[in-house]
Amino acid sequence: MKTLVTANQKGGVGKTSTVVHLAFDFLERGLRVAVIDLDTQANASYTLQKFQSGYLASQMFSTKGDAVRACFKDLPEGPLVRLIASDAPLADMEKRTMADVASSFTHNVKALAKCGFDVCLIDTAPSLGVSMAAALYAADYVLSPIELEAYSIQGIKKMVMAIANVRKANPGLKFLGMVPSKIDGRNPRHGRHLQELANAYPQLMIPAGIGLRSSIADALASGVPVWKIRKTAARKAAQEVRALAAHVFEKMEIAQ
Ligand SMILES: Nc1ncnc2c1ncn2[C@@H]1O[C@H](COP(=O)(O)OP(=O)(O)OP(=O)(O)O)[C@@H](O)[C@H]1O
Ligand SMILES: [Mg+2]
Incomplete structure (x- = not known):
């Protein structure tokens, strides 16, 4: 199982949109996907609610992996998404020590890996807190x-x-x-900032940006990927999101 986390302490930049669309795209590629929502805002949990597993994100921080194995041991064959939804006790993790939280979370992600998932996607809250650090400790890949x-x-x-x-x-x-998101092609400030970022971080700019497209917000509110939105304006958004997913899929070298 390969684990990817989306992280940026800045809010509203497209972390959840990215996780949700990667989950839908990977499902269509035939993968077995676990999604962990570590944000108490529970946005990914809302959009992916039809994939509810019954297992909750705060349980990923208990010390034993037995509960994870018990919940996911009898998964059906074939492609699937299972959501480990955000819950209120997640907020308590910030009171625990980093070492404790990181080691218990890593232990549980390893238990999840033994349950037959190909990929685990983790959405995080906009804060450089203990649970984001735990996700980074447990992950193979991070995308911002x-x-x-x-x-x-x-x-x-x-x-x-x-x-x-x-x-x-x-x-x-x-x-x-970094995935440049919500790019307004008509805004010269965006063009300038994109160039500045490319100069400052030449190795770190992902060549698959996402435009400012209201069809993406429509999709997230409706619990479907943007390629299921039946509006002409959604077509461009769908192409961009598919290109990002293809890039990430290739970089993650997911074996099926
Ligand atoms: N490419 C886009 N174009 C237009 N709106 C978008 C786009 N991507 C996301 N949005 C909208 O912008 C808001 C923030 O997006 P999203 O929730 O994915 O960001 P986030 O980084 O997860 O935010 P937070 O830090 O609060 O968790 C949402 O209302 C979403 O519907
Ligand atoms: Mg979010």
């Missing part, structure tokens, strides 16, 4: 969606540093890069 606005660009330096820091303890963690 970023908005092309000044506040977002100022914050990305911190995020890049946080990822570099976690890599000291989890050297297997690969930073797939």
Whole structure:
């Protein structure tokens, strides 16, 4: 099982949209996908509610892996998505020590890996907190969606540093890069910021940006991927999101 986390301490940059669309795309590719929602806002849990597993995100921080195995041991054959939904006790993790939270979460992700999933996608909250750090400790890949606005660009330096820091303890963690999101092609400021980012982080810009497209918000609100939205304007969004998913799928080298 390969594990990917979307992380950026800046809010509203497309982390949840990315996780949800990767889940739908990977399902269509025939994969067995676990999604863990570590954000108490529960946005991914809302959009993916039809994939509810009954297992809750805070249970991923208990010390034993037995409960994970008990819940997922008898999964049916074939492609599937199972949601480990956000729940209120997730907020309590921030009171525990980083070492404790990271080791219990990693232990449970390893237990999940033994249940037959090909891929695990983790959505995180917009904060450099203990649970985001735990997700980074347990993951193989991290992806950072970023908005092309000044506040977002100022914050990305911190995020890049946080990822570099976690890599000291989890050297297997690969930073797939930043996904420019909500790009307004007619806004010269966005064009300028994209160029600045490309100059500052030439290795880290993913060549598959996502435009500012209201059909993506429609899709997230309706519990379907954007390629199921029947509007002409959704076509371009679908192409962009599919291109991102194809890029991530290739980089993750998922074996089936
Ligand atoms: N490409 C896009 N174009 C237009 N709207 C978008 C796009 N991507 C996401 N949105 C909308 O923008 C808002 C934020 O997106 P999303 O929830 O994916 O970001 P996030 O980084 O997960 O936010 P948070 O940090 O609050 O968890 C949502 O209302 C979503 O519907
Ligand atoms: Mg989110």
